[in-house]
Each structure stands twice: as C-alpha cells, then as structure tokens.
Amino acid sequence: MATAGLTAGLLALAGLALWSSISAQTTTAHVRELNETSERWSRVLEHINIADNALRDLQLKRTEQTIEPLRNSIGAARGELEWLRVNGDVSDVAVATRLLPLYDTTTDTLRKVLAGEDPAQADQAGFAHSSLRRQISSTIGAKRLDTTDYLRAADEKNSSLRFAQIVAFVLDAFLVGLFGMVLLGHRRKILRQAAKNEHEAHHDALTGLANRTLLARRMEQAVTKAHKKHEPLALLIVDLDRFKEVNDSLGHHVGDLLLRQVANRLSWAVRDTDLVARLGGDEFAVLLPGVGSADNARMVADKILTALAMPVTLEGLELEIAGSVGVALCPTDSLDGHELLRHADIAMYAAKRDKSGVAVYDARLHERGASQLTAVTELRHAIDRGELFLHYQPKALADTGAVCGVEALARWQHPTRGLVRPDEFIPVAEENGLIEPLTRYVIDAALRQCRVWSDAGWEVPVSVNVGAACLLHTEFPGDVADLIKRHGLPARLLTLEITESAIISDPDRAVEVLRGLTELGVRLSIDDFGTGYSSISYLRSMRVHEMKLDRSFVTHMCTDAGDSAIVHALVALARNFGLQAVAEGVEDQDTWTALAEAGCDVVQGYFLSEPLPAEEVVAWLGDRAAAHA
Template identity: 90%
Template sequence: MSFGENRGTARVATAGLTVGLLVLTGLALWSSISAQTTTAYVRQLNEAGERWSRVLEHVNVADNALSDLRTARTEQTVRPLENSVGAARGDLEWLSANGRPSDAAVASRLLPLYDQTTETLRGFIATGDAPQADQAALAHSSLRRQVSTTIGANWLDTTEYLRTADEQNSQLRIAQIVAFAVDAVLVGLFGMVLLGYRRKLLRQAAKNEHEAHHDALTGLANRTLLARRMEQAVAKARKKDEALALLIVDLDRFKEVNDSLGHHSGDLLLRQVANRLSWAVRDTDLVARLGGDEFAVLLPGVGSAENATMVAEKILTALAMPVTLEGLELEVAGSVGVALCPADSGDGAELLRHADSAMYAAKRDKSGVAVYDARLHERGATHLTAVTELRHAIDRGELFLHYQPKALADTGAVCGVEALARWNHPTRGLVRPDEFIPVAEENGLIEPLTRYVIDAALRQCRAWSDAGWEVPVSVNVGAACLHHTEFPGDVADLIKRHGLPARLLTLEITESAIISDPDRAVEVLRGLTELGVRLSIDDFGTGYSSISYLRSMRVHEMKLDRSFVTHMCTDAGDSAIVHALVALARNFGLQAVAEGVEDQDTWTALAEAGCDVVQGYFLSEPLPAEEVVAWLGDRAAAHA
C-alpha cells in the first residue's frame, strides 16, 4: 500500500473515528439529557408523594387523637388533637400551587373539605359535641380514602414513567452497538455506564412496585395487594366451586403496649406477629396487614369452615407464645374472624366485611375464633345500640344507685353501705348490672361510669350526713381507672366538691385490675391512699394471686367472694378457704369483709372465724337511697 493510500486510509480512519466520537458524544449528550429529565420528573413525583404521605399522616394522627378524646376527655387527650388540627393544610396548599395538574386538582378539591373538617374539630374541642366528632370522623375517612387513592395513582405513574424511560434506553443501546464497531473501547465504557443506569431504573421500578403493594413496617402485603389477590382468588373459587376463606386477625390490648412501652415497642411487636402469622400458614396463603394491629389471611382452597377454624386456632396458638421486647416478656392474644366464599359471599369486599364482623364477635364473646353468621349483623347492631344508649344514660344521669348495708360481724352494728349501679332503661325497663357493666368495660365507658357512681354515692353520703347519719359508702372501681394516673386527682375533686371526709369513701378494686399493670396500679393506689380513701380488694381469691402485692399496697380491707361464703356451712372446702382468707387478712392487718351472707348460721360461723364485717341479703337487700335512713333507724332501734 502506497503512502498516498495509507494517508487516505488514515484520513478515512480519522474521519471514521471522528464520526464515531461524534456519535458517542451525541449518544452521551442524549443519555445525559434523558437522565436529567427522568431525574427531575421522578424528583417531582417523589416530592408530591412525600407531601401526600404527610397529609395522610396528619389525617391519621388527627383521627387517632379524635378517637382518644372521644374515649376520655382529659388534658392529655385534648392537646394532641389541638396540635394536629390544620397540620396538613400547608402541604395541601403546596400541592395545589406546585404539584402536577392531577395533584393540584385533587388538592384543590380536598382543601375545602379539610378546612371544614378543621373547623368541625375545633368546634368539638370547644364544645365536646358528639355529632361534630362523628362528622369529623367521617370526613377523616373520606380524606384518608382519597389521599390513599392519589398516593397509589402516583406510584403507578412513577412506575409507568420509569418503564417508558427503560424502553427509550433500549433503543439507545442499539445505537451504541453500532457505534461500538467504530470505537469499541469508548462505546463499551459508555455502554457500561448506561447498563448501570438501567439497573438502577429497574431496581427503582421494582422498589416502587413492592412499596405500592406491601406494608412498610412488616413487609406483608397491604390492602391493595390483598384486594387484587382476593379478587383473583374469589373468581377462581367461584369458577372451580372450591371453598376460599378469609381470616381477620386483631390483637387484644395492643393499645396498652403502645401506651405503656411506646410506639417503638409496638412496632417491634407487630413485626414479630407478622412473622408468626407467616409461619402458621401455607406458602400459597397470603398474609396482609390491614392497618394498626389488624391483619388478614387469605386461604385459597381451604376446603371447609372446619379447616379454616383449625388454621385460625393454629394462628392463635402461634400468637400465644411469649414475646420478648427489649428484655420484657409479654403475652400476646388475639381474636380471629372467619368468612368463607362462596358460602358467606361471592364478593371480595363483602367477604372482608363479613370476616371483620366475625372478628368483632370473637372479641366481644372472648371466644378467640368466630365464624361468620348472618345473625352477627343483628347482634352487632344491637351491641352498638347498647353502647350508644349507655353513653347517653351516663351523660343524661339516667343511672341511679341502690345501697346494700354492711354490719360488724360480732355486734351487728351497721358500719357502712355498698353503692350498686342500676339502669332504668326508658323502653327495656330495669337493666341488670351484669348486662351493662361488661358493655362499659369493653367500650371505654367504665371510667366515666365509675366517676358517675362515685359522684352520686358521695352526693348521697353528703345528704345522709346533713340528716345526721354518718354512713361510709363503698364503690366498685373499674380496672381501667387504675391504669390512669389522673384518677386520684379526679377522686380528690369529687370529695372536695361534696365536702366529705375521705375516710367515708371506700374504693373496691379487683385482683385482676392490679395484675394487668401492677406498677401503674400501685402508683394509682398509693395516690388514693394519700387522699385518705379506704381501699378494699374485692372478690379476693377468685382472680390472680396477688398476695405478694399486699405488702406493697396500703389496702385496708379484703373482701371474701360470695362463692366461698354462701356454702361455707355445708361445704368443708369453702369453710377451709374462708378461715384461711380471714387468717391471711388478720396477718396483714386488714379488715375481712364477707359478702353473700344469706342466713344466721353463716353469719355466726363468720363471726367465730374472726371475720370483721358481713354483707348479704340476711342483713338487707340493696335499698333505694330514700329507704336507707328509715332502715338505719329501724336497725338501730332493733339493735338497741
């Protein structure tokens, strides 16, 4: 080859290299612009997504604070709601002004509803009006649903955009392969950069896809994925005529863990629960977290209700194993509702509602597991009606008290009365305490009910005192009251309001109330003792063993349960228990009180055993307040 030919080849090679470099430069420029555009767009989407997430978080915080305030109106429950009112407005305004057209449209539509909800909440904080709270709760539900839908749509837009960007990059790689023939090293290097960028895009797309369908805390499926999988499973079950079961699992007393140990411990507990649920079911089953401490388990091809119930029992067994959280060992329990397709419903959303109804029935009946029955709707409506009516009865003062006298066992002299709540329902007539007390305990009404009874009992005690009769009064205290440190202050205010000596009030507490949270219970009881109030352990011997706590709590009396007292003259075992409990009370310096005394022989046996005080129908049945003074006069005359 001549010099001229070599020169021509060099020129061609130079020209080719120049073209190759220009092509590579063009490809690099194209890639850079594409990356910047994608990054800017994704950043915009992420910014909008973060704003929407904060809006949802503020709505949830306000809703939780509203629920707490409706349960008990105290300074500690009012302040969180005041702080959360209107917190999401800034983010909504930003989205309305700076978001994408779709985000701006939704934000502009939600702003009036949010402002209206804010004003409603402020009105409820100021007045405590229940309808305003209900209106705010409904508005929160609407806001949460619309914001959640927008967040899901944004995630889908992000995924679709990233997929489109990946397709464009695929076309760009074809051009790089052509350029690689001109300058392999440069194109190869540039190709590696693009391949790395592509992997990042795919990872981000996979991450977005996972986050859109999974719970961030537990890694389980979320409501969106559950709904999609349930729709597919229901369609398959109906086509093949095979049973499908949906289980709703709700933890018991999870709120106590959050309140006592903090939300961090609550999150750790939820992760362990998620793991146990996954271990307890098959690989083909789907476990999802619906929110809070509520989970769902989808069981395709379960076969029958009996099989589904067996799985539910297996889940409860897995949950029952002790859980260790940061050195503390806790016991976990739950309630499971079971609904089947197509037996109960052929629609996924309705199946979810049926399983939820069954779960609440299991929680209400403390049965652990309940299978959906059409009658549950009627029972649920009846239960909700009872809760509402009892709340109104407390608020309107429809409850009244009867008083059962107590007397010294050795002399028969009357030494006080026990206040017993009664409810005269406007349509149902007299409602038994064993019907409405459990309703109060299960639905957060036991604390206002306890305060109501203490207030009414002290008011009556004041009236008797003004009439010349000093009659100490005993009141049963709900277990929930011993978990709130402000309870002694409430009792102090009531005693001061009625101008009575604190010694005239005895508060009867149960062993189980102490054991459920002994540290806090001891603190509350110490506060009550410092007021001068007398404390009594009610139904002693029938609950948990709390003998060790008798040393640390300054209680004044031990009340022997009627199940031991009633048959002590005919049952040697009951007699031995009564003698042992009386001796235990004396050893701890406590007054022994026996309830359920129905005859003279039992009274005499108790007096001989060293019992201090007796109470029962042999002495007197519970009396209306207006009959107590006359009874006391007759009793005093007969005793004299």
C-alpha cells in the same frame, strides 16, 4: 447542570452558526462589490481599447466605415469612470478622480481627430490611451490582488468558525449524551419512587404485610374467581389478646417488635398463595383462596393460634401471646368482599368474647354483634343523659350488727327494655372503653347522695367498684380529688373497691395510682379476694385498708368444709396484714354467726338487706338503728 450546560452549548452553537452566516453574507457582499468595481474597470479598459483600435483604423484609412466606430467609442468610458468616482472605494475614487481629466482630454483630442482639424493629434491620443490603459490595468490587477487577499482572509476566518462549530458540536453532542444519561437516571429514580410509592400504598410500613387497600383489591378478585369457578375462599381476622397491656407496660417499641414477630409467624403459618394483611393496631387478616371448606379454614386458624402461642423473646423479655380468630366463608356467608370482612370481624369478636380461640361466622353471631353495638351506643347515651341510677346495699359490723356503710351498685333504667341488670351492661362497658366514664359517673352520684345523707344527719360511708382501666391512668386520683372537693365531703367516707386483675395487668402503674388515692385519704378495698392470681404479693406494697372475701367462698362455708377453711385462712391473712375483712354474700344467720366467730369484721348480703333505692336508705337506717338499740 446538564440542562444548563446543554442550553449554553446550544446557544453557543447557534451563535457560531449565526456568526458564520453573517460573516458569509458580509464576505459575499464585499466580494460582489469588488467584482462590480473590477467589472467597471474592465469595461473602462474595454472602451479605451475599442477607441484606440478605432483610432488606428482611422489612421490607416479614413473612410465612413472607420469614422463610425471611433465616433461611437468617444466618451463611452466616462460614465463608468464617473460611477467609480462616486461609488467606488477609496482607491477607486482616487484613481477615477485622477484619470477623469486625462480621459476627458483624450476625448476632446479624439473629437478633433475625428473632425480632421489636426491629424497629428491622433498620435497624442494614442499615447493618452496607452497611459490610461496602463493605469487601469494596474488598478484591475490591484483589485484582483485585493479580492484574493480578502478571500484568503475570509477563508481563514471561516475556517476558524468551522473549527469552533465542530468543537461546539462535539461539546453539544457530549452534553446531549450527558443530558440523556441524566434523564434516564431521573426516569429510573422516578420509576423506583413510583414502585416504592405503590408498595407503600399497598403495604403496612411496620410489618411489610399487605394493608387494607391491597386486601380489598385481592379479596375482590378472589371473590369473583370463587364465584365463577365455585372454589370457596375463607377470610380470617386475627386479633391479639392483651396487646394493649404490652404496649402500656413495656412501651410502644416492644409492641412494634411484637407485631413484626406476629407478622412473620402468620406468614409462616399459611401457604404462599395466601395473603396476610395488617388491618391496623393488633388486627390482621388472612385471605385463603381455594380453601375448600370451613373445616380446612378452621385448621388453618388453629395452626395460626399454635404459631402465636409459642413464647416470644423481645429485648431479653419472654412474652406469651395469644389471639382470637374469626372465620367467614365465600360464597357461604357472602359474595361481597366488604361484607365478608365484616362477618369475619363479628366472628373474631365472638371468639374473643367466648374465649374459644376460633369462631366461624353464622347469622346468630351477626344478630348478637348488632345488638352489642346497639347496647354500646345506648349505654354511652345513658351515661351522658343520666339514665343510670344507684342502689345501695348496707354493710354491718359482724360482731355488733351496727351499720358501718353501704356499697353503691349501678342500675340502668332503659327506655324500652326496662331495668337492665349490671351483669349485662358492665361487661359491655369494660369491653368497649366505657368503664372509665361509667366509674366516674357512679363515684359522682354516690358522693352526691352521701352529701344528701350527711346534710340529713346521717354519716354513711359509701363504697364504689372501680373499673380496671381506671388504674392504668395516672390522672384518675386527680379526678377523684375533684369529685370529693366538689361535694365537700371528707375523703374517708369513700371506699374504692378494686379487683386483683386490675392490679395484675400493670402492677407498677396500678400501685402508683393507688398510692395517689391513698394520699387523698380514700379507703381502698381489694374486691373478690382469692379469685385472682397473686394479690398476696401486692398486699405488702400497697396501702390497702380492707380485704373483701368473694361470695363464692362465703355462701357455702357452713356446708362446705373447703370453703370454710378458705374463709378462715383469708380472715387470718387480713388480720396479719392489719386489714379489715369484709364478707359479701351473707344469706342467713348461720353464715353471719360463723363469720363473726372466724373473726370477720364486716358482713354484707341479702340477710342484712337487699340493695335499696337512695330514698329508702334513710328509713332503713332508722329502723335498723331502733331494732339494734
């Protein structure tokens, strides 16, 4: 609006100026015309006066000196009258047209007087001059009045134009001021937006902390300063433990509230000169310039962990959180900011893996981290390429010794490292999001082999361990149903073994997933029972079919009274809940006998058989059946 108003005002002012200029030009031209016609009439009057004066001189004395002026003045005004008759305005044309005949008559009379033909006509010529003089003088006076009236009217018009110009100028000045205010307002708005954009570009939207970009910039400056002034700095990477469980169980809104609380606690735990940044998700970084030593950096890390350990109350819920901190030092570990960040990250993962809380980087951690990254990539390729295979460990009824199924155990035949043990690659799968595809791979392979045995006349139920992450996805029962349908087997031949920790991480969702599996007809087993926290409370709400006693209690039950008491109590608990008790880790006949006497239903272990390749299971089953008979 200010721009439009200023434009209109400037156009109006320019139009008024142009109008004034045109008006002034028109007035000047008209006045020039009036002046020229007045000048013409004045010259006519002058010529008549000269002729009249010469006539009087001739009347007084007729000499050559008096004759010559009269001769020169005769007809001198006719040209001016003729111009006025042709070029003058209406009044000029009318007067000139009326006076020309009289002037011509007077001219003829003067010629006769000059020729001396009739001296008496001189008086007649004088009378004609008087008449001409009066009319011309009257015309000149009228012209002057017209000029005066015209100039007065032009002056009034110009006064109006000047007033309009003053008004337009004042209005334009106001609009210029308004336009300037608008421009200044927009400039301030643009500067505020630029500052906001600058802040948003370098700060995390959720927590208000510095982001990765600002951290990289500050770290580059701090590394340069540390190198020049020999002032060591430390970079800490802080990662929350079990944050995903908070997000999955309580929702992302509560997770966001928790991240804000963590950001505040990190800011409180460090100095004003330190920089706290959020790298993404639940991972934070703390830049400590001038930290002095690794011990000082570890003290700050411990202070951060102490701050994080304080309970957090969010929307009426009290949560306990913990974290892992990795520490890297400059220039000890690196003089490059990006490399320092990578080293701190490696140290953080080492702290998380070892559950030590804080870890300071050294080269051995780097090598271990690199090997773990390589193992993750190789395991993913192994799953995709089918490099994994299964061994099967038989299970038998404790009272009769009859084989009642097998447990599928994954093995990895690495192209260069040879056979990789499960305790080496299973944790890698669990920590790096590969446990779900690995579980589906094992279930598929086990059911395929079960189909082969069934076609050969052996109905062998198979048990498969299920990764904890699978119980957090409600689509898992559908995936299992698809695999059972694909291989054309009854669901009762498949037993899925789940751990207590998998249930505890998100009980509601785990119960929902387990309910879906039970509705398929799949058998469920709680693996490693007794090593968790609160499985007994879930036995009432879940339709579990068997309870698997952990080998740590079974192996020494014949020599350790405590383990024996635990085994008897767990077997009794299973019977009270109507569950089948399965004992793993049976290594000798005495243990088997003790389990059978305690009422255990199924035994499994090296005393019965070690895990066998699939092609050896049928032969083993035949031999076992013959021996049992």
